[in-house]
Amino acid sequence: MGRADALTIAGGVSGERLMENAGYAVADVVCVRFNQGTRAVVLCGMGNNGGDGFVIARVLKQRGFIVRVALALPEGMTARDLKGDAAGAERAWRGETLPAEPGLFDGMAVIVDALYGAGLSRDVSGRDGELIAAVNAARARGARVYAVDLPSGIDGGSGEVRGTAVVADETVTFFRRKPGHLLLPGRTHCGRLHLAQIGIGPKVLAEIAPTAAANGPALWAGCWPDAAIDSHKYSRGTALVASGPLLSCGAARLAAEAALRAGAGIVTVATPPDAVATVAAWRAAFVVRPAADRTALAELLGEPRLRAAVLGPGLGLGDDVWPAIRAALKGDMALVLDADAITQASRRPDEAFALIKARAAGVVLTPHEGEFARLFPDIGGSKLDRARAAAAQSGAVVLLKGPDTVIAHPDGRAVINENGTAVLATAGSGDVLAGIIGGLLAAGRPAFEAAALAAWMHGEAGRIAGPGSIADEIAGALRDVLAKGCPEAKATFAGGAEEENVVATD
Numbered sequence: 001m002g003r004a005d006a007l008t009i010a011g012g013v014s015g016e017r018l019m020e021n022a023g024y025a026v027a028d029v030v031c032v033r034f035n036q037g038t039r040a041v042v043l044c045g046m047g048n049n050g051g052d053g054f055v056i057a058r059v060l061k062q063r064g065f066i067v068r069v070a071l072a073l074p075e076g077m078t079a080r081d082l083k084g085d086a087a088g089a090e091r092a093w094r095g096e097t098l099p100a101e102p103g104l105f106d107g108m109a110v111i112v113d114a115l116y117g118a119g120l121s122r123d124v125s126g127r128d129g130e131l132i133a134a135v136n137a138a139r140a141r142g143a144r145v146y147a148v149d150l151p152s153g154i155d156g157g158s159g160e161v162r163g164t165a166v167v168a169d170e171t172v173t174f175f176r177r178k179p180g181h182l183l184l185p186g187r188t189h190c191g192r193l194h195l196a197q198i199g200i201g202p203k204v205l206a207e208i209a210p211t212a213a214a215n216g217p218a219l220w221a222g223c224w225p226d227a228a229i230d231s232h233k234y235s236r237g238t239a240l241v242a243s244g245p246l247l248s249c250g251a252a253r254l255a256a257e258a259a260l261r262a263g264a265g266i267v268t269v270a271t272p273p274d275a276v277a278t279v280a281a282w283r284a285a286f287v288v289r290p291a292a293d294r295t296a297l298a299e300l301l302g303e304p305r306l307r308a309a310v311l312g313p314g315l316g317l318g319d320d321v322w323p324a325i326r327a328a329l330k331g332d333m334a335l336v337l338d339a340d341a342i343t344q345a346s347r348r349p350d351e352a353f354a355l356i357k358a359r360a361a362g363v364v365l366t367p368h369e370g371e372f373a374r375l376f377p378d379i380g381g382s383k384l385d386r387a388r389a390a391a392a393q394s395g396a397v398v399l400l401k402g403p404d405t406v407i408a409h410p411d412g413r414a415v416i417n418e419n420g421t422a423v424l425a426t427a428g429s430g431d432v433l434a435g436i437i438g439g440l441l442a443a444g445r446p447a448f449e450a451a452a453l454a455a456w457m458h459g460e461a462g463r464i465a466g467p468g469s470i471a472d473e474i475a476g477a478l479r480d481v482l483a484k485g486c487p488e489a490k491a492t493f494a495g496g497a498e499e500e501n502v503v504a505t506d
C-alpha cells in the first residue's frame with residue numbers, strides 16, 4: 001500500500017488529500033449509526049494511521065460529536081514531533097488531545113482505532129498492548145469500535161496478530177483490500193469491512209499489478225461448467241477416482257459423486273474387489289471397475305480417454321500405493337492429489353516434484369495444514385506466502401485448505417477464498433472438494449482456475465446445504481450451486497473496469 005500511496009502522490013494527488021479522503025471515509029461510516037452528541041474517542045498513533053485519526057476526530061467534531069483524541073506516542077516524543085501529513089492533520093485538529101491511557105475509553109459509545117495501520121512492523125507490546133486490551137474491554141462493555149485501515153496489531157500482509165490486536169466492529173480500508181483482511185485471524189478482527197476509494201486510480205493498480213486477489217468469478221467465469229448443446233458424455237470429459245478398500249471407500253464415493261455433479265461426463269471408480277458391490281450400489285451413475293491390485297489400478301489409469309484422475313481419498317498409506325500414483329504422474333491426464341496421495345508424496349518429495357514438473361497436464365495438490373507440513377516441512381510464513389512457495393517448489397497448483405483457503409499457481413498468482421463456511425468442517429468434505437476439482441479438470445478446465453472455482457463452489461454448496469449437513473449433502477448441494485449459475489464477474493488481476501476484489505499486496 002505504501003507504494004500505491006507513493007505512486008499516487010507522484011502522479012499529483014497530495015498525501016494530504018489522500019489523508020483527508022481517508023478520514024472522511026471513516027467518519028462517514030461512523031455516521032451511518034451515530035449522530036451528533038455521541039461521545040467518541042480517537043486513539044491515534046505516531047504515523048499516518050494516526051494522521052487519519054486526527055482527520056476523523058475533526059470531521060466528527062464538525063458533525064456535532066463529543067470527541068477527544070487519545071494520543072499514543074513513544075516515550076519522549078510529543079505531538080510536535082509528528083511527521084509529514086500526520087503533523088498537518090494534528091495541527092488542523094482544534095479539540096482536546098490527551099496522552100493515551102486505558103481509562104480514556106470508559107463510557108465512550110464510539111472508539112476509533114488509528115494506532116497502527118499498514119506501517120505495523122513488529123509485535124505490539126508494553127503500553128500499546130495495554131491500550132489495545134482496554135479498547136477490546138470497552139467493546140465488550142458495549143462501545144462500537146471502528147478500525148482505520150486495519151485493526152491495530154493485525155499484519156496487513158499476513159493477517160497475523162502481532163502480539164495483540166484490536167477486535168473491531170467495522171474496519172474501513174482504502175483503495176483495495178489487503179491479504180490481512182481476508183486471511184485468518186485478521187479477517188475475524190475486522191468485523192464488517194468497508195472499502196473506500198480515496199483518490200488512488202486504476203493506473204496505479206496497473207503499475208503495482210498485484211498478483212493476489214480474492215477468489216472470484218473474474219478468474220473463472222469462463223470455466224463455469226456449462227455443457228454445450230451438442231455435448232455428449234465423452235466430450236464432457238471422463239474422470240477416474242481411485243477408491244480404497246471396503247472400510248475406506250466412502251471417501252472415493254464422495255469424490256466421484258462430486259466429480260459427476262461438477263461436470264465430468266463419466267466417472268469411473270477403480271475399486272479393490274472387496275468394495276466393488278458397495279461402490280456399485282451407492283450410485284447407479286458410477287462406472288465401477290475392479291482393480292485387484294495397484295498394477296491393475298495403474299492399467300486403468302492408462303485408459304487413453306481419461307482426462308482427469310483423483311488420487312488420494314481413502315487410497316491407503318501402504319508401500320504398494322506409490323507405484324500407481326507414479327504411473328498416474330507419468331500419464332497424460334490432469335491430476336488431483338489429495339489426502340493419502342499427499343502423504344505418499346511426502347515420503348519421496350524430490351521424485352514427486354520432478355514427476356509433476358516433467359508432465360504437461362496440470363496437477364492440483366490439496367493439502368490441509370497437517371498434510372502441508374508433511375509435504376513442505378521447510379516452508380514457513382503467511383498462508384499466502386506458504387501456498388505460493390509450495391506451488392513454486394512442487395510445480396503444482398497448491399490449494400491450501402482451511403476457512404481462508406489459498407490457491408496458488410507456480411507462477412506466483414494466488415487467490416484467497418472467502419466464501420467458506422464452518423459447515424464444511426465435517427469429515428468427507430475435503431473428498432467432495434477433490435472430486436469437484438477432478439470434475440472440472442475432466443471437462444478440460446485449467447488447473448489453477450479449476451481449483452479456484454472448485455473452492456468457491458464447495459463454499460457455496462456448504463452454505464446452501466446449511467448447518468447440520470454432512471459431506472453427502474454438501475455434494476448433493478452442488479446441483480443447487482449450478483442451478484443458481486455463475487455469479488457476475490467483478491474482479492480482475494490488474495487494471496480493468498471493475499476490480500474491487502483485487503488485493504493489493506504492497
Ligand SMILES: NC(=O)C1=CN([C@@H]2O[C@H](COP(=O)(O)OP(=O)(O)OC[C@H]3O[C@@H](n4cnc5c(N)ncnc54)[C@H](OP(=O)(O)O)[C@@H]3O)[C@@H](O)[C@H]2O)[C@@H](O)CC1
Nearest residue numbers: 005015018019047048049116117118119120121122123149
Ligand atoms: N499519504 C499516505 O501515505 C496515506 C496513508 N494512509 C494511512 O497511513 C497508514 C500507514 O501509515 P504509516 O506508514 O505511517 O504507518 P502506521 O501504521 O501509522 O505506523 C506508524 C509507525 O509505527 C511504528 N511501529 C510499527 N509497528 C510498531 C510497534 N509494534 N510498536 C511500536 N511502533 C511501531 C513504525 O515505525 P518504525 O519504528 O518501524 O520506523 C511505523 O512507521 C495507513 O494504514 C493508512 O491508515 C492513508 O491516510 C492514505 C494516505
Ligand SMILES: Nc1ncnc2c1ncn2[C@@H]1O[C@H](COP(=O)(O)OP(=O)(O)O)[C@@H](O)[C@H]1O
Nearest residue numbers: 401402403420421422424425427428429430431
Ligand atoms: N471452519 C471452516 N470454514 C470453512 N471451510 C472449512 C472449515 N473447516 C474446514 N473447511 C474446509 O473443509 C474441507 C475439509 O477438508 P479435509 O480437512 O481434507 O477433511 P476430510 O479429509 O475429512 O474431507 C476443506 O476444503 C476445508 O477448506
Ligand SMILES: [K+]
Nearest residue numbers: 113116150152
Ligand atoms: K488501525
